[in-house]
Amino acid sequence: KNEVEQSPQNLTAQEGEFITINCSYSVGISALHWLQQHPGGGIVSLFMLSSGKKKHGRLIATINIQEKHSSLHITASHPRDSAVYICAVRFPMGGGSQGNLIFGKGTKLSVKP
Amino acid sequence: NAGVTQTPKFQVLKTGQSMTLQCAQDMNHEYMSWYRQDPGMGLRLIHYSVGAGITDQGEVPNGYNVSRSTTEDFPLRLLSAAPSQTSVYFCASRRDTAGEQYFGPGTRLTVT
Numbered sequence: 001k002n003e004v005e006q007s008p009q010n011l012t013a014q015e016g017e018f019i020t021i022n023c024s025y026s027v028g029i030s031a032l033h034w035l036q037q038h039p040g041g042g043i044v045s046l047f048m049l050s051s052g053k054k055k056h057g058r059l060i061a062t063i064n065i066q067e068k069h070s071s072l073h074i075t076a077s078h079p080r081d082s083a084v085y086i087c088a089v090r091f092p093m094g095g096g097s098q099g100n101l102i103f104g105k106g107t108k109l110s111v112k113p
Numbered sequence: 114n115a116g117v118t119q120t121p122k123f124q125v126l127k128t129g130q131s132m133t134l135q136c137a138q139d140m141n142h143e144y145m146s147w148y149r150q151d152p153g154m155g156l157r158l159i160h161y162s163v164g165a166g167i168t169d170q171g172e173v174p175n176g177y178n179v180s181r182s183t184t185e186d187f188p189l190r191l192l193s194a195a196p197s198q199t200s201v202y203f204c205a206s207r208r209d210t211a212g213e214q215y216f217g218p219g220t221r222l223t224v225t
Contacts, residue, residue: 004155030211031211035214035216041201041218042216042219043203043216043219044216045213045214045215045216048213048214086156088155088156093210098161098163098169098210099144099210099211100146100158100161101214102155103148103156104155105153105154106155
């Protein structure tokens with residue numbers, strides 16, 4: 001079964017700390033998404049990547065295709081970063097896959113001032 | 114652009130009632146999908162569409178119907194609501210199967 005595992009499930013940090021959230025998956029993928037779900041419930045896309053590394057402001061996403069692993073880093077964390085971060089993978093087309101996303105259960109991050 | 118819009122935001126139904134959750138996007142995206150989000154579980158795909166007139170089942174389709182008569186709209190119908198359908202429902206769209214995913218604001222549904 002194609003699975004997506006995230007760790008940790010919950011994370012509490014002090015403002016200013018460097019944060020890492022991990023995502024691993026079981027079989028080869030064509031792309032990986034990182035999403036942020038705000039406390040109010042809305043979901044926004046942070047990154048979509050298939051190799052290497054992407055950076056947007058204080059957020060950095062990396063992926064290692066060989067190890068089937070991705071990390072989301074937040075530098076100089078701030079209370080406004082408090083949210084649930086969700087990893088999702090898209091498997092290659094074919095073999096019954098229509099490019100649908102499979103989601104991890106999310107990592108709940110709380111950043112204390 | 115309004116992006117992906119969903120109505121209603123909240124809904125309470127009695128067991129056995131039917132209703133339609135509305136979803137629309139104004140980005141001319143081909144791919145649209147419906148997910149449900151339950152505590153302790155990842156988002157799960159209910160139904161999806163790769164273009165007008167084309168729909169298919171996802172991971173948890175039982176008790177739900179969809180149609181896609183236009184590119185913009187992708188309504189989700191609950192045929193006979195059950196307490197197990199209490200959940201938060203998200204509609205999403207993307208340009209194609211390879212594009213970035215955009216989510217609607219969600220509908221919180223309670224079935225009593």
